[in-house]
Amino acid sequence: MTINQLSNLPNKSVMSPLDEPSMANVSDIQIQSKEDVFDAYVAHGGRVEASHWMPDAYRKTLIRQVSQHAHSEIVGMLPEANWLISAPSLERKQILIAKVQDEAGHGLYLYSVAETLGAKRKDLTDALIDGRAKYSSVFNYPSLTWADVGTIGWLVDGAAILNQVTLCETSYGPYARAMIRICREESFHQRQGFEALYRMFAEGTDAQRSMIQDSINRWWAPSLMMFGPPDTDSNNSAQSMKWGIKIKTNDTLRQEFVNTIAKQSRIIGVTIPDPSLKWCPVSGNYVFTQPDWEEFYEVIGGRGMCNQDRLENIRRARDDNEWVMDAAEKYEAQQGNYAAGDPNHA
Amino acid sequence: MPELWEVFIRPKNGIDFRHCGSVRAADPELALQAARDLYTRRQEAIAIWVVKSKNIHALDPDIRDVYFASADEHPERYAGYYSLPEASKISRRTAVLEDKKNQLPKSAAFTLTLADSCFIQTQRLCQWCGQAPSLEEEMAISNIALDTLSYARYLYQETINRVELPETPDTLVFKRDARQYRNFRFIELPQYSFADLVLRNLIFSSFLQNMFQRNKIADEKFYSFSEKAIVEIQYHVDHAHNWIRRLSVGTAIAKQRIQSALDIVWPHTRELSLFSEEFDVTDHLQSQTRCSWHHRATDLLREVGLALPSLPDRYRCGYDGYHTEHLGRLISETQSVYREFPGGIW
Ligand SMILES: [Fe+2]
Ligand SMILES: [Fe+2]
Numbered sequence: 001m002t003i004n005q006l007s008n009l010p011n012k013s014v015m016s017p018l019d020e021p022s023m024a025n026v027s028d029i030q031i032q033s034k035e036d037v038f039d040a041y042v043a044h045g046g047r048v049e050a051s052h053w054m055p056d057a058y059r060k061t062l063i064r065q066v067s068q069h070a071h072s073e074i075v076g077m078l079p080e081a082n083w084l085i086s087a088p089s090l091e092r093k094q095i096l097i098a099k100v101q102d103e104a105g106h107g108l109y110l111y112s113v114a115e116t117l118g119a120k121r122k123d124l125t126d127a128l129i130d131g132r133a134k135y136s137s138v139f140n141y142p143s144l145t146w147a148d149v150g151t152i153g154w155l156v157d158g159a160a161i162l163n164q165v166t167l168c169e170t171s172y173g174p175y176a177r178a179m180i181r182i183c184r185e186e187s188f189h190q191r192q193g194f195e196a197l198y199r200m201f202a203e204g205t206d207a208q209r210s211m212i213q214d215s216i217n218r219w220w221a222p223s224l225m226m227f228g229p230p231d232t233d234s235n236n237s238a239q240s241m242k243w244g245i246k247i248k249t250n251d252t253l254r255q256e257f258v259n260t261i262a263k264q265s266r267i268i269g270v271t272i273p274d275p276s277l278k279w280c281p282v283s284g285n286y287v288f289t290q291p292d293w294e295e296f297y298e299v300i301g302g303r304g305m306c307n308q309d310r311l312e313n314i315r316r317a318r319d320d321n322e323w324v325m326d327a328a329e330k331y332e333a334q335q336g337n338y339a340a341g342d343p344n345h346a
Numbered sequence: 347m348p349e350l351w352e353v354f355i356r357p358k359n360g361i362d363f364r365h366c367g368s369v370r371a372a373d374p375e376l377a378l379q380a381a382r383d384l385y386t387r388r389q390e391a392i393a394i395w396v397v398k399s400k401n402i403h404a405l406d407p408d409i410r411d412v413y414f415a416s417a418d419e420h421p422e423r424y425a426g427y428y429s430l431p432e433a434s435k436i437s438r439r440t441a442v443l444e445d446k447k448n449q450l451p452k453s454a455a456f457t458l459t460l461a462d463s464c465f466i467q468t469q470r471l472c473q474w475c476g477q478a479p480s481l482e483e484e485m486a487i488s489n490i491a492l493d494t495l496s497y498a499r500y501l502y503q504e505t506i507n508r509v510e511l512p513e514t515p516d517t518l519v520f521k522r523d524a525r526q527y528r529n530f531r532f533i534e535l536p537q538y539s540f541a542d543l544v545l546r547n548l549i550f551s552s553f554l555q556n557m558f559q560r561n562k563i564a565d566e567k568f569y570s571f572s573e574k575a576i577v578e579i580q581y582h583v584d585h586a587h588n589w590i591r592r593l594s595v596g597t598a599i600a601k602q603r604i605q606s607a608l609d610i611v612w613p614h615t616r617e618l619s620l621f622s623e624e625f626d627v628t629d630h631l632q633s634q635t636r637c638s639w640h641h642r643a644t645d646l647l648r649e650v651g652l653a654l655p656s657l658p659d660r661y662r663c664g665y666d667g668y669h670t671e672h673l674g675r676l677i678s679e680t681q682s683v684y685r686e687f688p689g690g691i692w
Binding site for chain 2: 074086090104196208316326329
């Protein structure tokens with residue numbers, strides 16, 4: 001297949017870049033390496049499926065990104081799970097259970113995307129627990145009050161959505177499809193957080209308003225960090241953009257986030273803890289102060305407030321329940337034996 | 347030179363052993379003999395100990411202050427610290443106990459016990475969030491919790507309607523103290539392992555399903571709620587069945603754990619039959635319907651080779667307000683945010 005032929009493909013083609021007939025073409029014509037054909041295919045908006053040939057580096061980068069994303073969903077359950085028991089109304093409890101459950105579901109969707117790329121969920125989880133894998137730095141901050149549940153929904157899920165919406169266009173088909181499902185669910189997450197804060201702030205007591213402002217003060221900077229380091233310091237970005245694994249740069253997404261949240265904060269009535277935050281009519285953006293990137297690297301490096309707590313929690317869930325999973329596996333094996341050997345148990 | 351032994355004697359029963367001196371002897375037997383000869387010639391003792399002097403370790407007199415200084419500062423350890431009122435000042439007051447349960451008509455006491463049980467079960471399930479054996483189980487447990495929470499909300503409202511209480515489901519949950527909760531006792535017990543979870547779920551779900559089946563017929567208003575709930579609960583029962591089967595035959599460890607979990611919870615099922623007897627709104631039905639949950643549960647447990655412990659003859663029921671120490675703690679946590687923000691809007 002030549003570049004000319006590739007350019008005739010419709011956007012978002014579900015065809016393989018290297019379907020059998022095109023493979024023949026490639027070997028006949030011998031003018032393009034497999035990698036070049038792949039890159040061109042992706043550059044023209046082609047979707048890659050699990051069964052397709054793909055460069056090793058593409059596969060590895062994707063596994064890293066998707067599994068980090070999956071880990072973030074799972075670790076992200078913990079700060080909110082902290083408030084399930086004390087949710088102050090039955091309705092809020094119901095909403096929070098459903099929300100945290102969604103995050104477990106997102107983790108599952110994403111681990112299964114990683115599995116289509118040949119990764120094993122168990123290995124990925126082990127890597128997380130051993131500290132070899134990364135996850136979003138934001139979940140290494142503690143959730144200290146009930147208001148944090150609202151703030152996490154509004155700011156943290158809000159930041160996550162911006163990133164995830166762009167990833168619905170990503171080149172790897174299973175990842176893009178998972179993202180579409182996830183985005184549909186995320187919008188409820190952000191909405192419920194915003195609504196909880198809005199209502200408490202507008203109709204609640206002074207004590208509730210102080211609790212909310214304190215919460216925003218703590219989560220603002222960690223939310224800005226969720227988009228990753230400034231573009232000037234971000235490695236791997238260029239290649240990932242070329243492959244359509246990353247769609248917008250960290251700084252672009254961060255700016256979109258600040259623009260949205262600055263407006264929404266006025267509706268709620270809270271103050272964004274950045275004295276320099278102001279609207280710039282020339283650029284059409286809000287000007288804002290960068291978060292403390294030194295702190296970001298500390299947290300990413302495993303030295304945040306909750307890193308050990310979070311991983312210890314995941315480790316305990318794995319180790320304390322090992323006997324359960326073990327019994328399930330042995331049972332499965334026994335059933336297999338019965339089926340083969342004893343017609344009564346088939 | 348024979349060894350030196352310290353001699354202790356007990357002058358009479360009920361008195362501490364007292365050190366009285368030492369003897370030299372080659373072995374314990376000779377030491378005892380020498381001690382008797384030397385220290386008990388006039389029947390001063392009914393028992394003797396001898397201990398090698400070198401085995402006695404004493405506190406260095408120089409550091410004594412460090413050891414004993416703090417003892418001075420704790421007068422609360424002595425009875426004299428506590429003043430007693432003079433006889434003339436004996437309290438003439440009596441405490442007034444409100445027994446709300448006795449004020450409730452049977453039909454409302456019935457729904458309140460089921461509502462409280464569904465609510466506390468939800469809380470116990472919520473504690474699994476982030477601790478489950480797998481992500482698939484996170485999803486399943488949350489689903490069950492969402493169901494039981496919705497039953498609790500419905501049943502609280504139903505209780506309120508039946509007696510026209512000036513309450514809402516929220517005030518029933520957040521304003522009653524633990525002594526006023528009427529849930530079954532086994533529901534409030536902590537779930538230490540996954541075996542606890544599946545067994546409690548089996549027992550509670552099959553019982554609840556049975557209650558709804560009976561009430562559906564007895565109470566027209568209940569009909570459409572019960573119809574839907576009965577189908578949903580079948581999923582809870584199936585979930586419990588599937589796991590009990592696996593844990594009972596999978597591995598020896600799992601079998602042992604589920605058996606010990608059963609030993610703890612099964613005697614509490616006495617409360618369920620007492621409840622059925624006391625609140626049997628449908629006694630025109632055949633006893634088979636009445637106890638069908640019990641038959642199905644025992645059939646399953648026996649089929650997978652578990653031994654059923656015997657039931658107690660007498661049982662103090664949670665629905666009569668007899669609870670364990672665990673409930674108070676759980677209710678405190680449940681109500682902490684609500685109580686911290688009086689007049690709060692959620
Ligand atoms: Fe998510
Ligand atoms: Fe979310």
